[in-house]
Amino acid sequence: MQEAFFPVCPVCGKPLQRVGRTLQCEHRHSFDLAKEGYVNLLTRQHKKADATGDSREMARARRAFLEKGYFRPLADALIDLLKESGKEMPNVLDICCGEGYYAKQIKDAADCNLLGFDLSREMVRLAAKRVPDALFFVANLASVPLPDRCVDFAIHLFAPFHEPSFARLLKEDGRLVTVVPGKKHLFALKEAVYDTPYENDEKLPQTSTLRLAETRKVSAEIFLDNAADIRALFSMTPYSHRTKREDLLKLEQLETLRTEIEFVLGVYEGS
Numbered sequence: 001m002q003e004a005f006f007p008v009c010p011v012c013g014k015p016l017q018r019v020g021r022t023l024q025c026e027h028r029h030s031f032d033l034a035k036e037g038y039v040n041l042l043t044r045q046h047k048k049a050d051a052t053g054d055s056r057e058m059a060r061a062r063r064a065f066l067e068k069g070y071f072r073p074l075a076d077a078l079i080d081l082l083k084e085s086g087k088e089m090p091n092v093l094d095i096c097c098g099e100g101y102y103a104k105q106i107k108d109a110a111d112c113n114l115l116g117f118d119l120s121r122e123m124v125r126l127a128a129k130r131v132p133d134a135l136f137f138v139a140n141l142a143s144v145p146l147p148d149r150c151v152d153f154a155i156h157l158f159a160p161f162h163e164p165s166f167a168r169l170l171k172e173d174g175r176l177v178t179v180v181p182g183k184k185h186l187f188a189l190k191e192a193v194y195d196t197p198y199e200n201d202e203k204l205p206q207t208s209t210l211r212l213a214e215t216r217k218v219s220a221e222i223f224l225d226n227a228a229d230i231r232a233l234f235s236m237t238p239y240s241h242r243t244k245r246e247d248l249l250k251l252e253q254l255e256t257l258r259t260e261i262e263f264v265l266g267v268y269e270g271s
């Protein structure tokens with residue numbers, strides 16, 4: 001029997017079912033579907049304890065940049081990995097889905113059941129608008145309201161790593177793909193801004209319950225022909241929070257940029 005691939009109630013853990021414009025469990029805990037089709041499954045207790053994820057501005061900047069296809073080679077590599085798994089209608093989970101760029105590429109390229117979640121309501125709202133034939137929900141990585149061992153293929157891109165959740169969610173033969181920046185990722189951007197740019201260390205997360213089955217490298221060169229895209233790209237990097245004012249001024253003067261993108265994909269298997 002195909003196990004359920006649908007959220008469970010974040011309050012009592014029982015399966016949720018669609019009833020009109022809500023999702024409800026047998027205990028009548030009820031969660032409204034927003035007009036874009038997503039659902040907020042953060043409990044009040046979690047809402048208080050959690051930060052709210054990325055802001056509206058970050059969501060928009062990310063969407064504008066990704067929509068131009070600069071990171072398309074990464075999406076293609078994810079699609080290849082999914083197809084190579086050879087499963088018919090796999091259950092795919094986009095963990096910390098952001099505004100849904102990768103979910104959209106996957107859904108367009110492969111037949112699959114797709115769910116995605118993020119802590120940021122704005123990200124989830126944009127993702128739901130972008131991919132109407134998938135279900136997105138607001139939830140925290142630390143307590144994902146999904147049944148155990150329901151995921152065939154998970155993507156986890158540029159977000160905190162949470163091994164206990166991943167180990168619980170993956171089927172025995174399920175796979176999770178995570179990404180770290182390759183040595184040369186955005187090196188020309190760093191050279192333009194810093195006096196002594198350094199290469200990334202390509203360190204994948206160390207795990208004890210998941211097994212690193214495979215690594216893959218994706219490299220390409222991209223050309224940004226306007227200052228807005230350069231700023232958006234920079235704002236998506238971790239450096240944007242820790243760059244000195246004088247270095248930021250150098251960034252603001254850049255009109256075009258040709259730079260490497262390089263990703264190391266780590267493919268983990270459940271146990």
Ligand SMILES: C[S@@+](CC[C@H](N)C(=O)[O-])C[C@H]1O[C@@H](n2cnc3c(N)ncnc32)[C@H](O)[C@@H]1O
Pocket residue numbers: 052053054062095096097098099100101102117118119120123139140141142156157158159160
């Ligand atoms: C850098 S963005 C990446 C988004 C998307 N994976 C992509 O590559 O376009 C990181 C995302 O992780 C989400 N996030 C951070 N902490 C989270 C948590 N504890 N639970 C769920 N989502 C979280 C943020 O809201 C944000 O959307």
Ligand SMILES: [Zn+2]
Pocket residue numbers: 009010011012013014025026027028029
């Ligand atoms: Zn319930």
